[in-house]
Amino acid sequence: MKGAGRSDAMFFYGKLGYRHRFFPVGETAFSIDFGRYKDIEINNDDAETFGAAFVQNFARWGTEYYLGYRNHDLQRSGSDFKPINAVLTGFRVKF
Numbered sequence: 001m002k003g004a005g006r007s008d009a010m011f012f013y014g015k016l017g018y019r020h021r022f023f024p025v026g027e028t029a030f031s032i033d034f035g036r037y038k039d040i041e042i043n044n045d046d047a048e049t050f051g052a053a054f055v056q057n058f059a060r061w062g063t064e065y066y067l068g069y070r071n072h073d074l075q076r077s078g079s080d081f082k083p084i085n086a087v088l089t090g091f092r093v094k095f
Contacts, residue, residue: 010038026057047074062094 017031030053037047051070058064072084 005043007039007043009040010036011040012036023056026059028057029053029055042076044077045074046076047072049073064092064094066090066092 013033013035015031015033017029019027019029022028032052033050035049037045037049039045040047049070049072051068053066053068055067056065066089068088070086070088072086074081
């Protein structure tokens with residue numbers, strides 16, 4: 001429920017991806033995404049997030065290597081938040 005004096009919140013998010021077998025070891029996947037948020041926590045908040053991801057499947061070993069990047073940026077009146085950058089990498093083994 002919207003509180004008194006609060007603006008209507010807005011949220012938009014989209015993601016695009018592509019998969020292809022570039023290498024004989026298995027399928028490769030790429031994706032990019034973007035999100036925009038307005039007035040979610042308090043009036044006049046303006047936030048954006050974007051990310052990119054890469055996954056290489058090694059079908060023979062039931063393993064995937066993944067690498068991802070994400071940026072978060074919040075603009076709020078009277079505050080000076082620094083953008084957050086995050087990198088995630090690792091392997092997933094299925095057995």
